[in-house]
Amino acid sequence: MSNARDRMVARAAREIKPGMVVNLGIGLPTKVVNYLPADFPVCLHTENGLTGIGPTLPPDQANRNLIDAGGGYVSTIPGSAFFDSATSFALVRSGRLDLTMLGAFEVAANGDLANWKIPGKFSPGVGGGIELAQKARRVAVLTTHTDRAGNSKLKETCSLPLTAKSCVARIFTDMAVIDVGPEGFALVETAQGVTVAEIIDATDAALHVPDAQLPIF
Secondary structure, eight states: SSSSSHHHHHHHHHOOOOEEEEOOTGGGGGGGGGGGGGOOEEEEEEETEEEEEEOOOOOOGGGOOOTTSSSSBEEEEEEEEOHHHHHHHHHHHOOOOOEEEEOOSEEEOOOOOOOOOOTSSSOOOOOHHHHHHHHHEEEEEESSSTTTOBBBBBSSSSSSOSSSSSSOEEEEEESSSEETTTTTTEEEEEEOOOOHHHHHOOOOSOEEOSSOOOOOO
């Protein structure tokens, strides 16, 4: 696989199990669909009104009227269904999503999520992020471990406006897979070529490291 970011997205795709109803948030999470096996039995949902999402398509092959919530061109599969926003959000708010994968600016050790606003910078709005983070049965985050300046996105406490409190269960980064539990961050897997010491150094919070050989992705 070409780079750490590709491996991260591919690893996150393995979190999706057959039969799940899953929402993939804007940004890195939308790329997960391209790492699902062909004919994988999952129902992908986007809050702008589609279930049954096929692979993303380049502009020259896409139906320009068919996009996901992030504006990316997507395709349909047999069984795809279109509906209005009221129905789409009713699916989310009624707890019918087994899993949502969201991007993040910051995740706190208690599972708080900040992913929609950096004060002083333009933001298009939170969209359906609040409902997804609060109502999905499981919330996973897919993000780079640090920002472009090298600052950790995994913190003891979020400093940015929150999307939802205590909602994140698992984090996939380009360095590690980390669970969020009652005792904070717990290291689950490490990325190829990354040491545990490097992960600890890049995490701005306490990180529980099990006394065992960890899987590598």
